[in-house]
Amino acid sequence: xxxxxxxxxxxxxxxxxxxxxxxxxxxxxxxxxxxxxxxxxxxxxxxxxxxxxxxxxxxxxxxxxxxxxxxxxxxxxxxxxxxxxxxxxxxxxxxxxxxxxxxxxxxxxxx
Amino acid sequence: xxxxxxxxxxxxxxxxxxxxxxxxxxxxxxxxxxxxxxxxxxxxxxxxxxxxxxxxxxxxxxxxxxxxxxxxxxxxxxxxxxxxxxxxxxxxxxxxxxxxxxxxxxxxxxx
DNA sequence: CAAACAATCAACTAAAAGGTTGAATATATT
DNA sequence: AATATATTCAACCTTTTAGTTGATTGTTTG
Numbered sequence: 001x002x003x004x005x006x007x008x009x010x011x012x013x014x015x016x017x018x019x020x021x022x023x024x025x026x027x028x029x030x031x032x033x034x035x036x037x038x039x040x041x042x043x044x045x046x047x048x049x050x051x052x053x054x055x056x057x058x059x060x061x062x063x064x065x066x067x068x069x070x071x072x073x074x075x076x077x078x079x080x081x082x083x084x085x086x087x088x089x090x091x092x093x094x095x096x097x098x099x100x101x102x103x104x105x106x107x108x109x110x111x
Numbered sequence: 112x113x114x115x116x117x118x119x120x121x122x123x124x125x126x127x128x129x130x131x132x133x134x135x136x137x138x139x140x141x142x143x144x145x146x147x148x149x150x151x152x153x154x155x156x157x158x159x160x161x162x163x164x165x166x167x168x169x170x171x172x173x174x175x176x177x178x179x180x181x182x183x184x185x186x187x188x189x190x191x192x193x194x195x196x197x198x199x200x201x202x203x204x205x206x207x208x209x210x211x212x213x214x215x216x217x218x219x220x221x222x
Numbered sequence: 223c224a225a226a227c228a229a230t231c232a233a234c235t236a237a238a239a240g241g242t243t244g245a246a247t248a249t250a251t252t
Numbered sequence: 253a254a255t256a257t258a259t260t261c262a263a264c265c266t267t268t269t270a271g272t273t274g275a276t277t278g279t280t281t282g
Contacts, residue, residue: 015122
């Protein structure tokens with residue numbers, strides 16, 4: 001069956017609030033590493049590492065221009081994750097609905 | 112601002128394939144710890160720990176009946192996560208659309 | 223060319239994650 | 253009462269994660 005390991009990486013990457021904040025920062029367009037790091041209280045290096053995690057998860061793309069690295073958001077993995085989670089949610093939703101119906105019917109039959 | 116740390120826990124819990132498989136197993140209804148653990152190649156204890164992670168994330172509920180612990184799925188956090196991810200995705204989708212429109216307009220003006 | 227700047231690399235630390243085995247606890251069964 | 257079963261607890265190990273500081277690489281600028 002081999003479940004896609006990319007989902008692991010995506011969810012893992014998204015599970016960290018700093019990384020989610022970095023993604024949000026990129027919503028207003030490209031930004032350099034230093035710019036992205038600026039609002040955080042941790043070191044530039046720490047943010048650089050977070051960026052690499054996002055890059056490995058393909059949630060972020062890097063374009064080098066001279067000494068500057070411009071980062072931007074990539075939608076693919078987010079779409080995939082959304083798809084998985086929606087699918088899963090709907091799956092359970094129908095199961096739970098069926099269960100509820102079942103219980104209601106049995107209850108009706110008993111009265 | 113205080114971003115909800117529950118999202119961290121949910122995504123973290125979902126980022127592991129064993130835990131996703133456990134959730135899937137529960138889709139056919141309640142199951143005991145041993146039953147849930149059976150298909151995995153790791154020890155019962157390891158699975159027990161995964162279950163505790165899911166429990167802390169409120170993705171799984173436990174009902175004790177004598178020595179048996181019956182586990183079942185809880186939809187709340189999955190719904191929340193789906194909501195967050197959908198919201199985020201749509202947010203970016205519109206940004207990217209706007210950017211594309213902008214570029215197309217500029218292109219049109221130039222010709 | 224020298225100094226400043228943008229970013230990573232390298233080495234280290236502390237904590238968390240994921241697994242193991244063995245003991246303990248509580249409940250059922252004979 | 254003794255034994256078997258279901259589950260967790262406790263201790264331990266290894267790997268990964270998230271952070272630090274200091275050195276290094278490459279690019280720009282005075």
